[in-house]
Amino acid sequence: MSIVYARRTAKFNAAHRLHNPAMSDEWNLATFGKCNNPHWHGHNYTLEIVVAGEPNPETGFVVDLAELKQIIEERIVSKCDHRNLNTQVDFLAGKMTSTENFAIGIWHQLVDHIPSGKLHCVRLHETDNNMVEYFGD
Amino acid sequence: MSIVYARRTAKFNAAHRLHNPAMSDEWNLATFGKCNNPHWHGHNYTLEIVVAGEPNPETGFVVDLAELKQIIEERIVSKCDHRNLNTQVDFLAGKMTSTENFAIGIWHQLVDHIPSGKLHCVRLHETDNNMVEYFGD
Amino acid sequence: MSIVYARRTAKFNAAHRLHNPAMSDEWNLATFGKCNNPHWHGHNYTLEIVVAGEPNPETGFVVDLAELKQIIEERIVSKCDHRNLNTQVDFLAGKMTSTENFAIGIWHQLVDHIPSGKLHCVRLHETDNNMVEYFGD
Amino acid sequence: MSIVYARRTAKFNAAHRLHNPAMSDEWNLATFGKCNNPHWHGHNYTLEIVVAGEPNPETGFVVDLAELKQIIEERIVSKCDHRNLNTQVDFLAGKMTSTENFAIGIWHQLVDHIPSGKLHCVRLHETDNNMVEYFGD
Amino acid sequence: MSIVYARRTAKFNAAHRLHNPAMSDEWNLATFGKCNNPHWHGHNYTLEIVVAGEPNPETGFVVDLAELKQIIEERIVSKCDHRNLNTQVDFLAGKMTSTENFAIGIWHQLVDHIPSGKLHCVRLHETDNNMVEYFGD
Amino acid sequence: MSIVYARRTAKFNAAHRLHNPAMSDEWNLATFGKCNNPHWHGHNYTLEIVVAGEPNPETGFVVDLAELKQIIEERIVSKCDHRNLNTQVDFLAGKMTSTENFAIGIWHQLVDHIPSGKLHCVRLHETDNNMVEYFGD
Numbered sequence: 001m002s003i004v005y006a007r008r009t010a011k012f013n014a015a016h017r018l019h020n021p022a023m024s025d026e027w028n029l030a031t032f033g034k035c036n037n038p039h040w041h042g043h044n045y046t047l048e049i050v051v052a053g054e055p056n057p058e059t060g061f062v063v064d065l066a067e068l069k070q071i072i073e074e075r076i077v078s079k080c081d082h083r084n085l086n087t088q089v090d091f092l093a094g095k096m097t098s099t100e101n102f103a104i105g106i107w108h109q110l111v112d113h114i115p116s117g118k119l120h121c122v123r124l125h126e127t128d129n130n131m132v133e134y135f136g137d
Numbered sequence: 138m139s140i141v142y143a144r145r146t147a148k149f150n151a152a153h154r155l156h157n158p159a160m161s162d163e164w165n166l167a168t169f170g171k172c173n174n175p176h177w178h179g180h181n182y183t184l185e186i187v188v189a190g191e192p193n194p195e196t197g198f199v200v201d202l203a204e205l206k207q208i209i210e211e212r213i214v215s216k217c218d219h220r221n222l223n224t225q226v227d228f229l230a231g232k233m234t235s236t237e238n239f240a241i242g243i244w245h246q247l248v249d250h251i252p253s254g255k256l257h258c259v260r261l262h263e264t265d266n267n268m269v270e271y272f273g274d
Numbered sequence: 275m276s277i278v279y280a281r282r283t284a285k286f287n288a289a290h291r292l293h294n295p296a297m298s299d300e301w302n303l304a305t306f307g308k309c310n311n312p313h314w315h316g317h318n319y320t321l322e323i324v325v326a327g328e329p330n331p332e333t334g335f336v337v338d339l340a341e342l343k344q345i346i347e348e349r350i351v352s353k354c355d356h357r358n359l360n361t362q363v364d365f366l367a368g369k370m371t372s373t374e375n376f377a378i379g380i381w382h383q384l385v386d387h388i389p390s391g392k393l394h395c396v397r398l399h400e401t402d403n404n405m406v407e408y409f410g411d
Numbered sequence: 412m413s414i415v416y417a418r419r420t421a422k423f424n425a426a427h428r429l430h431n432p433a434m435s436d437e438w439n440l441a442t443f444g445k446c447n448n449p450h451w452h453g454h455n456y457t458l459e460i461v462v463a464g465e466p467n468p469e470t471g472f473v474v475d476l477a478e479l480k481q482i483i484e485e486r487i488v489s490k491c492d493h494r495n496l497n498t499q500v501d502f503l504a505g506k507m508t509s510t511e512n513f514a515i516g517i518w519h520q521l522v523d524h525i526p527s528g529k530l531h532c533v534r535l536h537e538t539d540n541n542m543v544e545y546f547g548d
Numbered sequence: 549m550s551i552v553y554a555r556r557t558a559k560f561n562a563a564h565r566l567h568n569p570a571m572s573d574e575w576n577l578a579t580f581g582k583c584n585n586p587h588w589h590g591h592n593y594t595l596e597i598v599v600a601g602e603p604n605p606e607t608g609f610v611v612d613l614a615e616l617k618q619i620i621e622e623r624i625v626s627k628c629d630h631r632n633l634n635t636q637v638d639f640l641a642g643k644m645t646s647t648e649n650f651a652i653g654i655w656h657q658l659v660d661h662i663p664s665g666k667l668h669c670v671r672l673h674e675t676d677n678n679m680v681e682y683f684g685d
Numbered sequence: 686m687s688i689v690y691a692r693r694t695a696k697f698n699a700a701h702r703l704h705n706p707a708m709s710d711e712w713n714l715a716t717f718g719k720c721n722n723p724h725w726h727g728h729n730y731t732l733e734i735v736v737a738g739e740p741n742p743e744t745g746f747v748v749d750l751a752e753l754k755q756i757i758e759e760r761i762v763s764k765c766d767h768r769n770l771n772t773q774v775d776f777l778a779g780k781m782t783s784t785e786n787f788a789i790g791i792w793h794q795l796v797d798h799i800p801s802g803k804l805h806c807v808r809l810h811e812t813d814n815n816m817v818e819y820f821g822d
Contacts, residue, residue, distance in 0.1 A: 004545050009540040013179060031606075039221035040152035043181050044265070059429075130557075133555075134551075137549060137550055140819075142817060142820075146816075155333075155334070196716060233334030237335060265283065266284075272277070274276055289452050292744075296743075318538050374691060374747055407692075408690075411686060416681040416682075417678075466649060469571070469579075471566070563727040590727005630719035631722065
């Protein structure tokens with residue numbers, strides 16, 4: 001059996017802030033610093049979706065990356081691009097919009113919608129220096 | 138005479154939106170599309186500052202890039218990083234926060250503060266695909 | 275007057291070969307080496323289009339980059355992507371498909387179709403190491 | 412025991428097309444779209460080879476990357492660079508030239524020729540957005 | 549349980565050479581080639597530190613990347629940046645300064661100083677082509 | 686007349702330090718800081734060479750980039766790669782090894798050896814953030 005991991009990349013940008021409403025303003029400022037700015041800030045996010053499986057003998061594909069691109073577009077990019085993660089993205093409602101939680105949210109948006117193979121990893125870059133990976137529970 | 142062009146790069150991120158308050162909401166939405174989102178969006182900006190001059194014979198430098206880095210930090214990054222360009226950046230007050238206007242604003246912030254040589258170019262990347270350059274009037 | 279240079283990037287891939295039909299096979303092989311392979315080879319091209327002009331006071335834009343993206347898509351990418359540059363691209367018919375000639379061809383495809391401002395530069399990357407720029411005649 | 416993973420990168424370009432000769436032209440066009448273009452298209456491929464092992468106490472190396480570079484050159488790059496993957500690469504003969512199958516083919520070209528340590532992963536980028544990884548059976 | 553892997557990147561540059569003092573000059577030159585140059589050479593290193601753990605429900609963080617940045621600065625960058633790895637870096641004293649050994653050394657510098665979560669991987673790029681990963685014993 | 690600018694990129698690494706022997710140690714340390722480290726430091730340099738000219742009608746080339754690559758290899762890379770810029774590079778003898786002076790030195794090494802077209806620009810990256818350009822006198 002020859003498992004191959006295929007990755008598709010997408011880019012989008014969004015506004016957000018880190019703020020825990022259960023805590024005081026002092027705690028939030030001390031914990032999150034400038035990421036707590038009430039006027040928001042934002043990022044160009046780079047998202048990598050990795051799908052694992054055996055290549056289909058008829059196509060040579062683990063997953064049709066054009067089809068995967070369309071699903072990422074519909075379920076992630078169209079909901080997040082040029083949006084406010086804290087106030088406008090349904091699958092992040094009520095959550096801290098850390099890169100960690102954002103990656104977990106993206107996993108759950110996609111895991112049951114992969115056309116072939118299995119979702120293996122969500123990799124999400126917030127900046128060139130800060131990146132997270134999530135492989136599911 | 139040997140003019141050399143020396144470039145220093147800096148990175149920061151910010152929220153903004155494109156909105157012309159002199160025009161109707163309909164015009165703004167039709168003109169700016171998702172960039173007009175009233176909940177804001179944001180970017181990781183990459184800024185390149187180019188200074189032109191003859192290398193100093195004692196140092197070999199057109200400009201001390203460590204010193205230039207400090208000036209970019211004080212006059213640009215500390216004012217823009219993790220901020221809202223529309224509401225929190227003094228040198229953009231009352232202006233459309235297009236990448237074009239942002240680059241012109243950065244030029245005027247820096248042009249009289251270059252320690253040696255002359256400011257030659259402000260290059261500002263809003264995304265990997267969108268970039269502007271300004272060389273002064 | 276404040277001239278700003280705005281750049282939009284696009285990517286596509288294509289097959290090609292370097293071959294001058296007016297010359298002998300020996301000359302072609304000696305001149306172009308492996309780029310002359312009759313079975314073709316190919317590249318991921320990165321195209322940068324630079325437009326110069328004064329920002330429009332109503333929008334802050336030299337040119338609407340979303341509109342420019344659409345024009346690059348229609349006049350260049352849709353004609354070249356996943357195509358054979360030697361046999362399938364009308365604006366290169368009868369020309370050597372060097373990166374130089376390809377950039378000149380792209381210039382003429384776009385120069386009369388820029389929605390605002392003026393076409394300033396076509397920058398075309400054939401590989402990470404090989405790139406050409408054309409600024410018009 | 413201290414296992415370290417050492418990676419060497421190589422680049423080359425090639426023409427190819429996706430086409431399953433056992434299926435009808437209609438099926439091929441519907442399945443592969445523009446990747447099925449009978450006039451070919453092509454890519455700049457980036458290949459990463461990862462070797463795992465304990466550093467040799469005399470050299471500090473898992474594998475001499477200069478030696479590994481030479482083996483990648485001989486067994487992969489010299490056979491694929493500026494070639495047509497469908498018609499000119501012996502180790503892909505009779506296979507769909509998907510990135511998945513290409514990575515598996517590269518694995519088998521290299522697995523018995525690693526000078527020290529063990530081949531751990533073949534990572535192959537077809538474009539900036541599309542990449543696959545193969546770790547063996 | 550939702551383990552997330554968070555990565556922080558840092559950059560620095562240093563001089564070094566590969567030389568095993570227990571062996572003859574001839575062996576060293578034959579083994580390390582130009583990397584054995586007694587006048588030294590150097591690199592811009594890119595370091596990636598990956599920390600694994602469950603996001604803290606109060607912050608959404610596996611680890612506060614600003615805090616991690618500070619620790620990488622204190623324990624690695626301030627000791628290595630603009631230094632000679634062979635003669636000036638305490639945690640490499642008496643070791644071959646291969647990228648492999650350097651990564652292992654960085655692991656031991658950091659493993660007991662991660663503020664939350666656990667050190668998962670040290671990834672160290674010596675050049676664009678040469679990179680190593682270490683995951684501990 | 687259609688002038689096209691063609692660029693070839695090369696990479697190498699080297700050790701150096703900034704030190705003006707005509708000045709005191711105090712002046713050198715105050716001026717150059719950690720770049721003055723007497724134990725050296727080093728960089729991965731990226732060099733871009735731009736040649737301007739009209740494409741040759743027989744080849745479509747401004748300059749044969751394979752030939753230009755060979756000249757850059759012989760006249761620059763083979764003299765600088767894995768070397769000490771202060772003590773081992775003839776064309777920098779007696780000069781401060783700032784990136785500015787290095788670029789000027791590279792210009793003079795190449796200007797009379799361009800096979801067709803004219804040398805237009807030497808662009809030299811010392812780090813991702815620091816870069817210089819030289820266009821001749």
